[in-house]
Amino acid sequence: MNETSADLPNANVTSVAAETADTAKPANAKKLGNLRMVWQHASAYPKQIMFALLALTVAALATLAIPAGFRLVIDRGFAAGGDSSNIARWFEYLLIIVAVMAVATAFRFYFVSWLGERTVADIRLAVNRNLLRQSPAFFEHNRPAEIASRMTSDTAVIEQVVGTTVSVALRNIVMGIGGVVYLFTLAPQLAIGLLIAIPVIVLPIVLIGRKLQSASRASQDRIADVGAMVSETLGAMRIVQAFGQELREGERFSGSVEATFSTAKKRIRLRAFMTAIVMALIFSAITLLMWKGAIDVVEGRLTGGTIAAFVLTGGLVAGAFGALTEVYGDLVRGAGASGRLAELLAAEPNIAPPAKPIALPVPPRGQLEFQNVSFRYPTRPEVSALSNFNLKVSPGETVAVVGPSGAGKSTLFQLAQRFYDPETGAIRIDGVALTSADPAEVRARMAYVPQETVLFASSARDNLRYGNWLADDDAIWAAAEQANAANFLRELPQGLDTYLGEGGARLSGGQRQRIAIARAVLRQAPILLLDEATSALDAESERLVQDALDMLMKDRTTIVIAHRLATVRSADRIIVMDQGQIVEEGDHATLSAAGGLYSRLASLQFDA
Numbered sequence: 001m002n003e004t005s006a007d008l009p010n011a012n013v014t015s016v017a018a019e020t021a022d023t024a025k026p027a028n029a030k031k032l033g034n035l036r037m038v039w040q041h042a043s044a045y046p047k048q049i050m051f052a053l054l055a056l057t058v059a060a061l062a063t064l065a066i067p068a069g070f071r072l073v074i075d076r077g078f079a080a081g082g083d084s085s086n087i088a089r090w091f092e093y094l095l096i097i098v099a100v101m102a103v104a105t106a107f108r109f110y111f112v113s114w115l116g117e118r119t120v121a122d123i124r125l126a127v128n129r130n131l132l133r134q135s136p137a138f139f140e141h142n143r144p145a146e147i148a149s150r151m152t153s154d155t156a157v158i159e160q161v162v163g164t165t166v167s168v169a170l171r172n173i174v175m176g177i178g179g180v181v182y183l184f185t186l187a188p189q190l191a192i193g194l195l196i197a198i199p200v201i202v203l204p205i206v207l208i209g210r211k212l213q214s215a216s217r218a219s220q221d222r223i224a225d226v227g228a229m230v231s232e233t234l235g236a237m238r239i240v241q242a243f244g245q246e247l248r249e250g251e252r253f254s255g256s257v258e259a260t261f262s263t264a265k266k267r268i269r270l271r272a273f274m275t276a277i278v279m280a281l282i283f284s285a286i287t288l289l290m291w292k293g294a295i296d297v298v299e300g301r302l303t304g305g306t307i308a309a310f311v312l313t314g315g316l317v318a319g320a321f322g323a324l325t326e327v328y329g330d331l332v333r334g335a336g337a338s339g340r341l342a343e344l345l346a347a348e349p350n351i352a353p354p355a356k357p358i359a360l361p362v363p364p365r366g367q368l369e370f371q372n373v374s375f376r377y378p379t380r381p382e383v384s385a386l387s388n389f390n391l392k393v394s395p396g397e398t399v400a401v402v403g404p405s406g407a408g409k410s411t412l413f414q415l416a417q418r419f420y421d422p423e424t425g426a427i428r429i430d431g432v433a434l435t436s437a438d439p440a441e442v443r444a445r446m447a448y449v450p451q452e453t454v455l456f457a458s459s460a461r462d463n464l465r466y467g468n469w470l471a472d473d474d475a476i477w478a479a480a481e482q483a484n485a486a487n488f489l490r491e492l493p494q495g496l497d498t499y500l501g502e503g504g505a506r507l508s509g510g511q512r513q514r515i516a517i518a519r520a521v522l523r524q525a526p527i528l529l530l531d532e533a534t535s536a537l538d539a540e541s542e543r544l545v546q547d548a549l550d551m552l553m554k555d556r557t558t559i560v561i562a563h564r565l566a567t568v569r570s571a572d573r574i575i576v577m578d579q580g581q582i583v584e585e586g587d588h589a590t591l592s593a594a595g596g597l598y599s600r601l602a603s604l605q606f607d608a
């Protein structure tokens, strides 16, 4: 009955919450409307839907024809007596039905599963396309880990709905109705008896089945607790032993294991009980029917073949009704999953190009201006990240930004790249307000070198040309040369094709920074946003990085969040920020002598 739920442990676990949330609301029926999104994607494949429906109907009818075949085999084959060629004819007939059923079932399985997988693939693609348009603020409200789980477990639930539930429903409706009609043609009185018996059998099974399902979930949750505890304790083994907490950890673990066992005991008790009930009900019903049927046969009202066909069909019909009772729950679960994905699909980015973007001047000058900018992060409205901030950076100028943690330095970069819009004031690039320009064009004018280089699990080449995907190998090598990265890149086992590992794990800190610099070189942007790394490098690596940065900053407008003495010394101007405002401004010598915030910060940060 429950064809795929056993194959989808993860989907089941995550959908528990979803289901309880769904069932908490009375509007389940309305919620089924959420499946519209799934239908919109599935209906793009009418040919496959047609084939699936055709195969499904043929398979269901062929399944029903098998009892009819048995009836003929018994009544005309065996009972007609003697002639073996006569028997063969009816068995051949039965084999043909079996073949049709097998082929049609295979086709049904193929097309229905194909539809399920294709629909889910399309939904994943559409969701991902929409996610890539969203600004960072979106991901502060919707945690990436949660989105990832929606992309996997919710889509798995939908895959089950399209690939299984709908097909189970249609197949069993066809079989149920066809079967009941056939039962009445075989033996109307027995058929009425069976129709009364089916709910009596199915109802307790459904009720106990529900209890069993929630017991299984509880069991799974306990198992997850055990897993979480093991990984927590083993991951912190040094702390556990250093504080002498082995005994207590052992007790805590045994408590969790025992809780798992007693939950499992409840489940298996229920299961044992259910097995007894199910067997007793089913076999008593069959026995009673056979009893009544046997009397009918003896008294000449029915043939032996009819009884055989009746019992077989009765089994199919009962199975069909049983399967249908699960369909609704699966649909509600699917609707919940679909609703959550539909939210991701419908999200509109809050940073979008204006209807008629103003083109940035060509050739670029590289001027950047913050005018009266005030800004608070949407998730932290109580803190002013920038307040009435004014800064004009001229083409080619290098401005070093220093300030205590939380002063708003990184926020400058976030706003310059238009990941957020300021509440008041304006930011202009070459005189054009960012809100009037196309964000893609704005970002193309900037190269950003973050404090922690983000490398992708991909080749060295792909990681480098992230700065400019069209760059050829010559350009990549030239950029690597300029970023002091060429030497170590040449020594990689497969050169630019070398896989850099998950997050670039195979490179040292200094090498990663130089890759980030090479990327910025390839970008050929007039404005450089540089967040200097704070992590200490050895002297040789430090010098290579510094030389590469000096080259990069030449001829570019640069705003650098400075952590190195060399950087502040060579900057044209230093601005000192505190609480979202500029509190001091000048060059290193003047600011050091002034004895303000800068001189305090400098003596802490730089003189070491």
Ligand SMILES: Nc1ncnc2c1ncn2[C@@H]1O[C@H](COP(=O)(O)OP(=O)(O)OP(=O)(O)O)[C@@H](O)[C@H]1O
Residues within 6 Å of the ligand: 140, 377, 378, 379, 380, 383, 384, 385, 403, 404, 405, 406, 407, 408, 409, 410, 411, 412
């Ligand atoms: N994504 C965010 N969501 C909410 N608040 C944020 C976010 N990023 C920064 N803030 C807050 O905005 C203020 C300015 O932060 P910002 O990161 O610009 O400071 P910073 O000077 O770069 O600090 P650091 O040197 O520690 O990186 C801080 O109060 C910070 O807590």
